Amino acid sequence: MKRFEVKFISVPIQAKDSGVENIEVESYVRDGLAVHPQIFLKRQYLKRGWTLSHALSGYAVAKYIKTRKEAFALLEKFLPICDWATLGKDGIMKNPEIKARAKEILQSCSR
Numbered sequence: 490m491k492r493f494e495v496k497f498i499s500v501p502i503q504a505k506d507s508g509v510e511n512i513e514v515e516s517y518v519r520d521g522l523a524v525h526p527q528i529f530l531k532r533q534y535l536k537r538g539w540t541l542s543h544a545l546s547g548y549a550v551a552k553y554i555k556t557r558k559e560a561f562a563l564l565e566k567f568l569p570i571c572d573w574a575t576l577g578k579d580g581i582m583k584n585p586e587i588k589a590r591a592k593e594i595l596q597s598c599s600r
Contacts, residue, residue: 493517493524500547502528511547517561518544521573522532524560527552541567546549551595566594 495515509556516523527538539560541551550567554560570590571580581587 490535491519493519498523498525498542498544498547499550500525500542502527507508510513516544517557518588520568521545521576522564522567523558524564529556543573543576545576546572546581548578548581550581551558563594563598566598567591570594 494517496517496518497514498516499511500514501509501511513526514525514528516525518524521544523544525540525542527540537555538552539557540549540553541554541560541563542549551560551563552564553579571587572586576587
């Protein structure tokens with residue numbers, strides 16, 4: 490199994506007063522996908538929970554994952570969908586096939 494690289498990625502969050510704001514979050518990155526703690530407004534981390542994000546855009550692919558181990562397992566299921574490492578920033582939003590496949594995976598998981 491390929492190892493994860495620990496690095497910071499830029500994650501867009503909805504700020505109450507100022508629209509969208511990007512914050513840097515330490516993540517476990519592999520092949521274009523990142524696992525990081527769940528975040529919310531005011532740059533705070535939740536006490537529990539993990540997010541699977543597209544490393545280049547920071548857009549969440551799956552949220553509210555209970556454990557880091559479950560997030561890593563979900564990452565394995567998402568890797569075959571496409572080449573996440575070369576998928577552009579808008580690739581997730583503009584590609585209906587990727588969105589449909591991601592939805593299928595999430596619906597099949599019992600998290």
